Structure formats: structure tokens, C-alpha cells
Amino acid sequence: MIVGAGALSTAAVALMTFGTGTAAAINEYAGQTYADATQAISDAGQSAVIATRVGSFLPTDECWVTGSRSANFLDSSGINGGGRVLLYLNCNDTYAKAGIPGNSLGSPEGRAAKADADAKAAEEQEQAEAEAAAVGEQG
16 A cells, blocks of 8 residues: 555656656658748748758758657756757758769669659650640741
8 A cells, every 4th residue: 555655656746747748749841841841830830940960962941851849948048939840851862873872772762762753854854845846836
């Protein structure tokens, strides 16, 4: 009985000290570009903070968000400013090319990125050929 009461009081003290935690958006912006994520964060009335950045190939706005979470740290005044979202960025290209770092073509992510890039290039080529043919018919 005494052991049970001691365990219960220890749990109560822990809850009062550490709280029950708050629901925080984790990885809500993963997969988006930094520009898209910061726009969405701004639209939600919050501010984006770059927590980490890997690579330097891409401009910041084109970097990929690999993870995100709500900030729960205190500033130098000991105040939690709230409304901040930490973003973890990958600024390497979406897949590796000669001399350019990125996901390996041997990985599922690299293969998917390469397939997307190839499909986009083929679509742009078809559009350019169609425009050239239309100009040729007019001229």
C-alpha cells in the first residue's frame, strides 16, 4: 500500500514538473520546398526558423524540407516566443549527377526524382515541338 502511494505521488510530481506535453506538428512540411513551407507557415500566422541545413547546391528557397516541428525552446529572456516552426533542410539536388550531390540513383528517392525529371523534360520537349510546328504552319 505504501509503495503504491509512493509511486502515485512520484507520477503526480512528474506530471506537474514536466506537464503532459502538447501536440506539436511534426514533419507537417516535409517534402515541400523551403519557399512553399515558409509560405504555408506564414499563412498560418507562424514564423519559420531554419534548424539545420545540409548541402549548399540549391538556393535556400529551392531546398527540400526533410523534417519540421513546432519550436518549444526559450529565448535568451527565458520566454517561449511561440509560433515558430523549425525546418530541417536538404539543399543537395534531388538526385546525384556528375559533380553534383544528391540522392543516389540506386535509392528509391533518387530513382523517383530522376523519373520525374525525365518526364518533365519529355513534356517540355513535346510542348516545344508543338509550338514550333504551330509557328511553322502559320509562317
